[in-house]
Amino acid sequence: MSLKDELTDLQQCLDRLDRTVLRVAAEVGDSLEIRRIRTDAAHLRESVALLGAPTPAAGAGGPPRVELITIPDAPYDSALWTDSDDEGLGARDRHAP
Structure with a gap:
């Protein structure tokens, strides 16, 4: 059998399954159990529809390319941290209560 026949x-x-669930309901x-079965059956139906959907050509419509940014290993300028607090230690000019 072909994939189309199987689907x-x-x-x-x-x-x-839908007809049987209706009779049981x-x-x-x-x-709650019947609602869960209906939800699961709907998810199965969506998955089968996705399997039957045509796949896009390679490279077309794929995930967008992410531009990588290189971060240098050189130390940061210490002026960036002059007014910052140390995490967990609080502000430099105050003491813990």
């Missing part, structure tokens, strides 16, 4: 068969199984009522 069609899977769709039919999901249709049968009519007997036991709309409980």
Whole structure:
């Protein structure tokens, strides 16, 4: 069988599952478990639809390229930290209570 045939068969199984869940829900009522089964079945249906969707060509529509920024190993200018607090120690001009 081809992939398309397999996905069609899977769709039919999901249709049968939906009908069965409706019949069971009519007997036991709309409980938390039935709602979870419906949600899970909907997720399965979405996943099957994604499997059947055409895949984009390589490089087209893929994730955007991220520009890498090189950070030098040279020490930072100490003037950047003159008015900063040391994490966990508090301000330099105050004492702990």
